[in-house]
Amino acid sequence: MRASLHYGEHVLPYEVRIQPGRVIRKVAIHVEPDGRVLVDAPESASEQDIHQAVGARVRWIFGHVAAAKERLRHVLPREYVSGESLHYLGRRYRLKVSLVPNAPTAVRLRGGHIEVVVPQDDVGLVQAGLQGWYRQRSRVVFQERVTAMAHSLAWLKGVPPIRLLNMRSQWGSCSPAGLLTLNPHLVKASRECLDYVVLHELCHLKEHNHSPRFYALLDKHMPGWQRVKLRLDSLADVLLRE
Ligand SMILES: [Zn+2]
Numbered sequence: 001m002r003a004s005l006h007y008g009e010h011v012l013p014y015e016v017r018i019q020p021g022r023v024i025r026k027v028a029i030h031v032e033p034d035g036r037v038l039v040d041a042p043e044s045a046s047e048q049d050i051h052q053a054v055g056a057r058v059r060w061i062f063g064h065v066a067a068a069k070e071r072l073r074h075v076l077p078r079e080y081v082s083g084e085s086l087h088y089l090g091r092r093y094r095l096k097v098s099l100v101p102n103a104p105t106a107v108r109l110r111g112g113h114i115e116v117v118v119p120q121d122d123v124g125l126v127q128a129g130l131q132g133w134y135r136q137r138s139r140v141v142f143q144e145r146v147t148a149m150a151h152s153l154a155w156l157k158g159v160p161p162i163r164l165l166n167m168r169s170q171w172g173s174c175s176p177a178g179l180l181t182l183n184p185h186l187v188k189a190s191r192e193c194l195d196y197v198v199l200h201e202l203c204h205l206k207e208h209n210h211s212p213r214f215y216a217l218l219d220k221h222m223p224g225w226q227r228v229k230l231r232l233d234s235l236a237d238v239l240l241r242e
Contacts, residue, residue, distance in 0.1 A: 007058050014039050027053035031064035032234040080126040086114050090190025107133035138187035155206040174201040188239045193232040
């Protein structure tokens with residue numbers, strides 16, 4: 001459920017998630033990294049209760065929303081210099097740029113760092129090296145996950161072919177003929193998020209639209225997928241920008 005609250009001349013939109021399975025007695029308010037306001041509420045809470053709980057903390061919320069937006073503003077644009085944060089399979093790493101004259105551009109994962117070796121001080125080389133590395137890793141990881149999942153889904157006769165495509169606002173899609181298109185940026189998300197996207201697309205090979213039968217299939221193979229989707233949605237801005 002979406003709602004909003006007026007505060008002075010500002011409008012604060014928020015999204016309410018009713019949590020029937022969880023034992024929470026109070027309304028809990030979260031500000032996501034992208035500045036979205038999520039409100040978890042027990043089933044017993046009325047709309048008015050929720051509105052009041054949000055109203056009581058409106059100054060706190062505005063402070064955090066402003067801070068999140070400020071942080072995001074600073075994320076843009078990436079400079080490809082040592083110390084910047086990068087994501088891979090749901091973990092955060094620090095970028096380390098190493099200058100080695102005459103060496104070929106290379107990328108490796110070492111401890112908490114993703115190290116990019118470049119022969120000269122050139123941001124373009126670092127950027128290209130990282131993009132190539134993510135693409136190569138995504139090919140390996142996606143193939144592994146799609147293969148593993150395809151074997152457990154009865155309606156698939158084999159492992160569907162995968163195509164990589166950089167997209168601005170979509171993680172994946174699939175064609176009626178069974179070609180799976182996945183966004184290489186997805187390899188930055190956790191395995192759980194990655195599996196959710198793959199499963200969503202593989203379910204479309206049985207149910208070609210978002211019908212109740214489609215969601216029943218998704219529920220059966222990944223109970224609680226909604227929570228995973230919310231987490232992925234909240235990270236989308238950051239992961240797609242890197
Ligand atoms: Zn879909």
